[in-house]
Each structure stands twice: as structure tokens, then as C-alpha cells.
Amino acid sequence: MKVGVLGAGQLGRMMALAGYRLGLELHFYTDAPDSSAAQVAPCVCAPLNDAARLEEFASGLDAITYEFENVPVATARRLAALNRRFMPPPPVLEMAQDRLTQKRFLASLGIPTPLFISVETRDELDRGLALTGFPAVLKTRRWGYDGRGQDVLREPADASQAWEWAAGSPLVLEAFVDFDREVSLVAARGLTGETVFYPLTHNVHQDGILRLSLAPAPHCTPLLQQMAEDHASRIFDALHYAGVLTIEFFERRGTLLVNEMASRVHNSGHWTIDGAETSQFENHLRAICSLPLGSPSPRGASAMVNFIGTVPEVRSLLEIPGLHVHLYGKSARPGRKLGHGTLCATSIETSRTSLERLLELAGCLEHIKAAV
Amino acid sequence: MKVGVLGAGQLGRMMALAGYRLGLELHFYTDAPDSSAAQVAPCVCAPLNDAARLEEFASGLDAITYEFENVPVATARRLAALNRRFMPPPPVLEMAQDRLTQKRFLASLGIPTPLFISVETRDELDRGLALTGFPAVLKTRRWGYDGRGQDVLREPADASQAWEWAAGSPLVLEAFVDFDREVSLVAARGLTGETVFYPLTHNVHQDGILRLSLAPAPHCTPLLQQMAEDHASRIFDALHYAGVLTIEFFERRGTLLVNEMASRVHNSGHWTIDGAETSQFENHLRAICSLPLGSPSPRGASAMVNFIGTVPEVRSLLEIPGLHVHLYGKSARPGRKLGHGTLCATSIETSRTSLERLLELAGCLEHIKAAV
Numbered sequence: 001m002k003v004g005v006l007g008a009g010q011l012g013r014m015m016a017l018a019g020y021r022l023g024l025e026l027h028f029y030t031d032a033p034d035s036s037a038a039q040v041a042p043c044v045c046a047p048l049n050d051a052a053r054l055e056e057f058a059s060g061l062d063a064i065t066y067e068f069e070n071v072p073v074a075t076a077r078r079l080a081a082l083n084r085r086f087m088p089p090p091p092v093l094e095m096a097q098d099r100l101t102q103k104r105f106l107a108s109l110g111i112p113t114p115l116f117i118s119v120e121t122r123d124e125l126d127r128g129l130a131l132t133g134f135p136a137v138l139k140t141r142r143w144g145y146d147g148r149g150q151d152v153l154r155e156p157a158d159a160s161q162a163w164e165w166a167a168g169s170p171l172v173l174e175a176f177v178d179f180d181r182e183v184s185l186v187a188a189r190g191l192t193g194e195t196v197f198y199p200l201t202h203n204v205h206q207d208g209i210l211r212l213s214l215a216p217a218p219h220c221t222p223l224l225q226q227m228a229e230d231h232a233s234r235i236f237d238a239l240h241y242a243g244v245l246t247i248e249f250f251e252r253r254g255t256l257l258v259n260e261m262a263s264r265v266h267n268s269g270h271w272t273i274d275g276a277e278t279s280q281f282e283n284h285l286r287a288i289c290s291l292p293l294g295s296p297s298p299r300g301a302s303a304m305v306n307f308i309g310t311v312p313e314v315r316s317l318l319e320i321p322g323l324h325v326h327l328y329g330k331s332a333r334p335g336r337k338l339g340h341g342t343l344c345a346t347s348i349e350t351s352r353t354s355l356e357r358l359l360e361l362a363g364c365l366e367h368i369k370a371a372v
Numbered sequence: 373m374k375v376g377v378l379g380a381g382q383l384g385r386m387m388a389l390a391g392y393r394l395g396l397e398l399h400f401y402t403d404a405p406d407s408s409a410a411q412v413a414p415c416v417c418a419p420l421n422d423a424a425r426l427e428e429f430a431s432g433l434d435a436i437t438y439e440f441e442n443v444p445v446a447t448a449r450r451l452a453a454l455n456r457r458f459m460p461p462p463p464v465l466e467m468a469q470d471r472l473t474q475k476r477f478l479a480s481l482g483i484p485t486p487l488f489i490s491v492e493t494r495d496e497l498d499r500g501l502a503l504t505g506f507p508a509v510l511k512t513r514r515w516g517y518d519g520r521g522q523d524v525l526r527e528p529a530d531a532s533q534a535w536e537w538a539a540g541s542p543l544v545l546e547a548f549v550d551f552d553r554e555v556s557l558v559a560a561r562g563l564t565g566e567t568v569f570y571p572l573t574h575n576v577h578q579d580g581i582l583r584l585s586l587a588p589a590p591h592c593t594p595l596l597q598q599m600a601e602d603h604a605s606r607i608f609d610a611l612h613y614a615g616v617l618t619i620e621f622f623e624r625r626g627t628l629l630v631n632e633m634a635s636r637v638h639n640s641g642h643w644t645i646d647g648a649e650t651s652q653f654e655n656h657l658r659a660i661c662s663l664p665l666g667s668p669s670p671r672g673a674s675a676m677v678n679f680i681g682t683v684p685e686v687r688s689l690l691e692i693p694g695l696h697v698h699l700y701g702k703s704a705r706p707g708r709k710l711g712h713g714t715l716c717a718t719s720i721e722t723s724r725t726s727l728e729r730l731l732e733l734a735g736c737l738e739h740i741k742a743a744v
Contacts, residue, residue: 017389020412022686023699023711040392040412277694292690299671299716314394318664322649327395339395344671 001289002027004057005037006048006066006075010328010337011265011281012037014273015067018281024289029057036328037067048075058082063288065243067264069096070143085191087242087288092263099260100141100172106258109234113258114250115175122163128173129159135176138162140169150208152176177257179250183217185228186269188244188283189236191290196283197229198276198296201268203248204371209335211364212372213304215271218348227256235261244269244284267306267337274324274342275302301348303355305362307339312361317341320354320361373661374399376429377409378420378438378447382700382709383637383653384409386645387439390653396661401429408700409439420447430454435660437615439636441468442515457563459614459660460635468635472513472544478630481606485630486622487547494535500545501531507548510534512541522580524548549629551622555589557600558641560616560655561608563662568655569601570648570668573640575620576743581707583736584744585676587643590720599628607633616641616656639678639709646696646714647674673720675727677734679711684733689713692726692733 001024005012008030016026016037028035028043037043046053049072058064063085066076076093080086095102103116117128119138129136134156140149151162182205186198199216232247246266249256269280278286278294286293310332317325320341327339341358345351359365373396377384380402388398388409400407400415409415418425421444430436435457438448448465452458467474475488489500491510501508506528512521523534554577558570571588604619618638621628641652650658650666658665682704689697692713699711713730717723731737 013392017392020385020389020701021696021698023683023701025411025701039397277696286690292687294690295694297694311395315664318658318666322667322669324393324649326393329392329395329397 001025001062002060003285003289004029004061004064006030006064006071006079007068008032008035008037008043009067010036010330011067013040013328014270014279014326015265015281015285016041018273018279019285022282022285022291024285027057027061029054034331036330039329048072051078054078055082063087065284065288066093069093069262069264073097085242085288085290087191088245088263089239089241092239092241096261096263097143098141099139100170102261103172105238106235106261109231109238111231111234111258112256114177117173119171119173125159125163125171125173129153129156132173132175137174137176138166139172139174140166141172142169177250177252179252179257181217181251182248182259183220183224183228183251183256184213184246184248184266184268185232186244186246186266186272186280187229187232187236188280188287188293188296189241190287190293191242194293195233195236196278196293196296197225197232198269198272198280199298200225200228200249201271203268204368206364206367206371207335209306209308209337210267211306211308211362212359212368213268213271213302214348215275215302215304216298221254224251224254224256231256231258243287244280267340270326270340271302271304271342271344272296273326275299275304275344300344300346301351302342302344303348303351303358304340304342305355305358305364306337307341307362308337309334310363311338312363316361317358320357322351323354323358373397373434374432375657375661376401376433376436378402378436378443378451379440380404380407380409380415381439382408382702383439385412385700386642386651386698387637387653387657388413390645390651391657394654394657394663396657399429399433401426406703408702411701420444423450426450427454435459437656437660438465441465441634441636445469457614457660457662459563460617461611461613464611464613464635468633469515470513471511471632472542474633475544477610478607478633481603481610483603483606483630484628486549489545491543491545497531497535497543497545501525501528504545504547509546509548510538511544511546512538513544514541549622549624551624551629553589553623554620554631555592555596555600555623555628556585556618556620556638556640557604558616558618558638558644558652558668559601559604559608560652560659560665560668561613562659562665563614566665567605567608568650568665568668569597569604570641570644570652571670572597572600572621573643575640576740578736578739578743579707581678581680581709582639583678583680583734584731584740585640585643585674586720587647587674587676588670593626596623596626596628603628603630615659616652639712642698642712643674643676643714643716644668645698647671647676647716672716672718673723674714674716675720675723675730676712676714677727677730677736678709679713679734680709681706682735683710684735688733689730692729694723694726695730
């Protein structure tokens with residue numbers, strides 16, 4: 001079977017490596033030159049709105065998917081018209097690209113989120129702040145990821161500056177959640193409605209970028225897992241979804257509030273390559289190819305650490321006992337995700353020494369120690 | 373780093389997938405069109421003795437290796453002259469290509485093999501049979517794999533027919549070993565002399581082709597493992613070896629006799645992709661790239677089953693809980709290795725039901741039940 005993928009970053013690269021194991025052919029389409037997935041699979045480099053190139057790309061593909069959410073919705077609709085296995089379905093992309101639409105959709109399904117208010121005028125901002133109180137988080141509705149496009153307002157005086165920063169973009173104001181921790185759920189649904197749910201993952205961010213994932217999230221109750229799965233199931237059913245869906249939650253006093261969702265494989269699911277029976281990448285491909293989904297069961301306890309901006313010396317990484325190293329073939333640039341390492345052991349405690357060394361090499365030991 | 377690989381079959385394909393994880397570039401060179409690795413990495417298709425193409429291929433590579441033993445020795449020497457990281461070293465290829473040279477080398481290191489006798493004349497065959505008795509195994513010295521190029525002589529009357537079959541090839545006659553089971557050791561040595569040894573694997577063949585591997589080999593004593601590692605160490609040191617080495621043994625009453633060795637990654641090590649901390653493919657690349665070797669520790673008990681001649685229906689395979697499926701993108705042909713599946717569990721017993729289903733789909737349940 002031939003699968004087309006829009007976008008060709010590291011998520012696409014890891015999807016290709018998972019697909020090759022199953023004997024699938026992967027074909028990428030991106031508007032970015034020198035991309036990570038293009039090093040391991042055939043890749044068309046053309047604008048994402050070039051109808052002729054897209055049609056040519058789609059011809060002969062058994063399924064089409066994407067590995068980043070900023071695929072133009074018109075492009076998604078065009079491809080979905082050419083191939084009924086364009087998945088996840090185009091409407092979810094519109095939600096992925098608009099924080100307000102996404103939150104309204106979640107609210108319509110009865111899925112709890114932080115209090116949110118649409119803000120288009122300065123007056124609406126002030127009225128919103130009266131509801132949320134301080135701190136509050138002002139976010140652009142569109143094009144935000146890895147902590148970009150948002151600002152925390154700590155006191156009334158911050159409102160003016162934030163308003164200038166936002167510079168006329170449509171906005172959403174959210175109540176600041178004093179969460180206990182951030183967790184995410186990676187789930188997959190097949191074209192036939194079959195679902196699998198990975199265990200909740202505990203995520204630690206730095207400057208808005210994921211640094212560490214622990215999976216299964218320590219001290220996670222079956223009830224919390226069940227709540228997360230119920231939320232995912234409702235989203236799946238509402239959208240006639242196929243593929244992997246990731247939901248990021250704030251956990252607070254035993255409850256979950258959705259921070260955001262991503263209609264794709266996700267950084268917080270990278271541990272599944274080495275730490276689960278079936279990786280999120282393989283399950284995404286199985287789902288959109290109408291193949292049976294694989295077991296999401298964890299293989300022990302995993303800790304995944306991102307390499308951001310620079311890759312630690314590879315020799316030192318490979319000296320860490322039992323570390324599974326993944327490098328994306330990307331050039332170094334501040335804030336860029338260049339690779340990750342995953343430790344798998346019978347328990348987090350077993351791999352504590354290795355994990356500290358890994359965090360030290362990745363340059364975030366102090367941050368993580370302070371955060372966890 | 374850029375690694376060149378001679379040969380582009382499924383071993384090369386799996387090596388590429390392991391290399392990509394580490395951010396390596398893999399380049400293949402083969403004389404066979406439509407090869408498995410060419411689907412996942414750049415591949416030159418040219419004769420293996422084309423000096424100009426080989427030189428062009430070698431330029432800019434950090435290391436060169438091979439994934440099949442029938443690389444012409446002259447080609448290996450030419451490439452080794454161009455790149456000091458041509459590994460495993462050329463002399464081991466000569467041994468791989470000549471059963472007699474290989475057995476003499478092993479004997480020179482004090483490593484036990486079945487009794488063997490060089491046979492070039494009919495008279496030598498008869499004198500040899502007087503030493504080995506019956507049954508005995510007559511093998512061509514060159515170009516034998518997967519059970520080809522050999523014949524079992526069960527009684528004196530078989531000698532004439534075997535002699536005709538051999539048709540003037542240089543031969544080696546071996547005493548038939550009434551072994552308890554066949555086991556193999558996959559080991560790796562780095563350029564700096566560092567070594568790692570995977571646990572012994574129990575292998576079951578059918579018509580000379582590997583069908584099932586169980587790893588770690590059940591009921592294997594530490595003494596047996598140590599004997600196997602000692603043999604491998606002696607071979608490593610004698611050859612200034614870098615890369616993966618596989619030794620196939622006959623186990624008989626608690627001792628090991630070498631059946632043959634392969635200077636490459638090996639089918640009996642496929643379980644390491646899913647069932648060991650570091651796969652044989654990754655450790656081979658680490659070894660020849662002068663990177664630290666990874667842990668060979670098993671992750672539970674693995675059972676690997678080959679798909680030979682035809683691939684079972686993929687849907688049925690993927691329905692087996694916890695099965696790791698690997699397909700090579702090759703067209704079906706009798707006797708051809710097209711893929712494999714690996715089950716990993718806390719013990720072989722835990723995965724017995726899944727294993728029986730897997731063997732049934734692979735068409736070898738009856739054979740394996742009779743053999744184990």
C-alpha cells in the first residue's frame with residue numbers, strides 16, 4: 001500500500017520508518033526544502049496550494065494523511081475529494097488551526113476546558129479579564145504551537161502591552177489553570193471504529209516546548225485514564241475520525257481540563273516507539289490503512305527527553321545504558337527539535353541514574369529537577 | 373555519517389531503518405535490480421566488480437560494510453584500500469565463501485567443529501567416509517546458504533550419486549552431528565575492541581531455511597553462553613574484527629560445535645529489533661562507525677517466525693496481540709524470505725497461544741510442533 005503524507009518533518013520521518021516495517025510505501029509532500037522525512041523517503045517539494053501538484057501526488061495513493069496541522073483546509077478538502085481515505089478528516093484541521101473553534105467544539109461535547117472567552121476588541125479583553133481574573137492567558141486564535149502565540153497576563157497593567165503584542169489578531173482569553181501537572185493522551189481510531197488508547201503521559205515543558213515525558217504517567221489512577229479515554233471517544237465519534245489523536249490535559253485535583261488537541265502523532269507519544277507494544281506511528285498508519293490496530297500496552301516505564309537546539313555528543317548519549325537514541329537529521333537551530341532519547345525500564349526508579357545523565361546531556365537537568 | 377552497504381536485501385533494509393534512527397545516511401550498492409533496501413534508501417545498481425562505479429560509490433563514505441557474504445574478495449580489498457573502515461575485514465569474506473577455509477580457521481583457534489575432511493577426488497570421498505562413518509554430509513566448499521550445496525549420505529550406496537551431484541566442485545565432507553538443537557550467537561565488536569554478546573538463540577529450520585528462533589534459548593546454561601562467547605572472542609581477536617558476527621552451533625550434550633559462521637547481521641538475530649535493548653542492526657552500525665555499542669540485553673522472551681515463499685494475510689497477522697510484523701517489500705517466490713514476525717513476552721509460555729497462531733499463519737505449525 002502507498003500512503004501520502006503532507007509535511008515532512010521528524011514526525012513524518014518516524015512515520016516512514018514505522019511504515020517500512022509493514023512493507024508500506026510512504027510519499028511526502030512539503031513546501032519546506034531539506035526536510036527530515038525527505039532523507040528517508042521520496043518527497044515532493046511544492047506549495048501546499050498547488051492544485052496540479054497535489055493531484056499528481058494523490059494519484060495512486062491508498063491513503064493520505066498529514067504530520068502537521070497547518071495544512072490549508074482547502075488543500076485537505078481537495079485531497080479528501082480525491083481519496084476517501086484522507087484522514088484525520090478535514091474538519092478537525094479547521095479546529096486545530098483555531099483555538100476558539102477547537103474549544104467551542106470541545107465544550108459542545110461536554111468536555112471540560114479552562115474558561116475561555118473570544119476577544120476581538122480591547123473592550124472584550126477587559127470584560128474577559130473581569131471573568132477570568134489574574135493570571136490569565138491571552139492567545140492568538142491561529143498558528144500557535146510550542147508555546148508561541150500566547151502571553152500570560154499577571155495583573156491589570158499587563159493588558160495594554162498584551163493588546164499591542166496581539167496586534168489585531170483574533171484572540172482567545174483563557175483563565176490560567178494552576179494545574180498539578182500536564183498529561184496527554186495518545187489514542188487511535190481505525191476506519192472501522194476500533195479504538196486503542198495509550199496510557200496517559202506526564203509531560204514537562206520548558207519555555208513552552210516539551211522537554212520530558214514519563215509514561216505511563218506515575219501515580220495515574222484508572223479513573224483519570226478512563227476520563228481521558230471517554231473524552232477521546234467522544235471526539236472520535238463526533239468527527240468520524242481515523243488516525244492518531246492527541247489530547248493535552250491539565251490535571252488538577254484528580255480532574256482533567258483539555259489544554260489542546262492535535263489531530264496527529266505527537267511528541268508526547270514518541271516513547272511508544274521503544275516503550276509500547278505498537279508505536280503511535282505504526283498505529284496511525286494501521287488506522288488510516290484500515291488495518292487492525294496494535295496493542296498500546298506499555299513495555300515497562302519510559303522516559304523520553306527531547307534534544308532541543310543542539311544534539312548532545314552522540315558518543316556520550318550512546319554510552320547511557322539502555323538509551324534508545326533517535327536523531328532527525330536536522331541542522332541545529334535554537335528551539336528546534338533535533339532528536340530525542342527514550343529510556344525504558346521496569347520502573348522509573350530503575351533508570352533514575354541514566355535519566356539524570358540524559359537530562360544533563362540534554363541541558364535541562366536543573367529545569368526538570370525544579371519542575372518535577 | 374554516511375555508511376555504504378554492499379548488497380541491498382532485507383538485511384540491508386533493516387540496517388537502513390536502524391541507521392536512520394541514529395541520523396546516519398545509508399547508501400547501497402547491489403548488482404540485483406528491485407532490491408528490498410532500494411525501497412528505503414539510495415541504491416546504486418551495478419556489477420560488483422565495476423572498479424569505477426565502486427570508487428565513485430566509496431567516495432565520501434565514513435564506513436563501508438556488506439549484508440551478504442558473496443561480495444567478491446577483490447571488491448572487498450579494493451574498497452578496504454579506499455576506506456580503512458571497510459568492515460568486517462576482507463579476510464573473513466574469504467572464509468565465508470569457502471567452508472573448508474572457514475573450518476580450518478576455526479580449528480586453528482581451537483574452536484570445535486564437526487569432523488571435516490577436504491574432498492577433491494572420488495578416492496578422497498571414500499577415504500573420508502571411512503573416517504566419518506554414516507550418515508555424513510557432503511558440501512560444496514563455495515556458495516552454499518539456506519541449505520543449498522549440501523547432501524546427506526546415509527549409506528555407502530549414496531556416495532556415487534552424491535559424487536555425480538557435486539560434479540567436480542571442491543568439497544568438504546563432514547561427520548553428521550546428531551545434535552540436540554541448533555543455537556546461534558550474535559555478537560558485535562567495535563573498532564576499539566569493545567564487544568557485546570546477545571543471548572544464545574534456539575533456531576529451528578525447515579528444508580534448510582530458518583523458520584523459528586526462540587531467544588534467549590530456553591534452558592540455556594550460563595556455561596553454554598560463556599563457551600559461545602569465548603569462541604566468538606577468539607574469532608574477533610584473530611581477525612581484528614569490527615561489526616556483527618554470527619556463529620551457528622550444534623548443541624550436543626552441553627557442548628557446542630560450530631556449524632558455520634557469518635560475518636554479518638543474521639536472520640537468527642532479527643528478534644533483537646523488538647526483543648533486545650539494542651538491535652543487531654544498530655549495533656553493527658555502531659561498531660563500524662566507532663560508536664559505543666548498545667546493550668544486548670533481552671527485553672523478555674522473544675519468538676521470531678519467518679514468512680517464507682508467501683506472506684500470510686497481513687490483517688490476520690496484525691490481529692495477533694503484541695506481534696511485531698516486519699515485511700520486506702519483496703515479491704513472493706517459493707523459498708524466499710519475505711518477512712518475519714516477532715512476539716515478545718515475559719516468558720515463552722505467556723505468548724504460546726499467539727505463537728501457535730503465528731506459526732499456523734506462517735504455514736509451519738505442524739513442522740515446528742514435530743521439531744521442538
